[in-house]
Amino acid sequence: MKGWRDIGFVLAMRAHGESSAILTVFTREHGCHSGLVRGGAMPRMAAHLQPGNELDLTWAARLEDQLGRFTVEPLRSRAGLMADRLTLEALGAVVSLLRMVLPERAPHPALWQESADLLDQMLRVGPRNDDWPGHYLLWEMRLLEEMGYGLDLSSCAVTGQRDDLAFVSPKTGRAVSQQGAGKWADRLLPLPASLLNGDIPSERDLLPGLALTGHFLARELARELARGAGAPSRQDGTSLGLPAARERLLDILARRLGQGPGGADQG
Secondary structure, X not given: OEXXXXXXXXXXXXXXXXXXXXXXXXXXXXXXXXXXXXXXXXXXXXXXXXXXXXXXXXXXXXXXXXXXXXXXXXXXXXXXXXXXXXXXXXXXXXXHHHHHHOOEOOXXXXXXXXXXXXXXXXXXXXOOOOOHHHHHHHHHHHHHXXXXXXXXXXXXXOOOXXXXXXXXXXXXXXXXXXXHHHHHHHHOEEOOHHHOOOOOOOHHHHHHHHHHHHHHHHHHHHHHHHHHHOOOEOOOOOEOOOOHHHHHHHHHHHHHOOOOOOOOOOO
């Protein structure tokens, strides 16, 4: 028998048969992993297997490449994230993006810790706090970096200068200065200033920053995965879409910040 024990949080759960469930989790030392949970679809157990909830997991299988079975013990509920629409959609965006980009069974302990910390911060500060969305943007930046597509904001790709950086090339992911942009500025992506100095992104920088990370998540991650699965793409080669929860998150943020139709969100 092959097996291990680890801590992880739930990415997804689906019913299997009459009472069992297939559980997909992001674990600290074993990466994204799936397994069968006996009785997992029963109401009492299913309540512990909701996205974001943290579990003590024991996985066992006869062979390493089999689906295997999980024995689970609940450690921490993050059900409070579902009490507000904004944190609900942010939770959906986090777990959906992780499922999209993480290779099966490949450890990413640093990303696991940062993801768990983000979920805890969202839960701790409350749904109307203005701070955690900035951390969410930094988490998307970190996700790109962890997957090998980190943005290079150290200097201008054209002039080499480190000052006056204002744009990012949509092709290379490198920063471009005002001077270096020249007549091509309208073809570049705006670079929020707070992403340069390590500060938590301000409300003003939040949506431009998410547009920036969204461009590269769609192009570099979703496109490659879609190609591997044979999924259709747009004519420009980008994927047909990032997770719907992320799109809803951006829509709610825009309305709550007064930068979209409908004014403040009431949901």
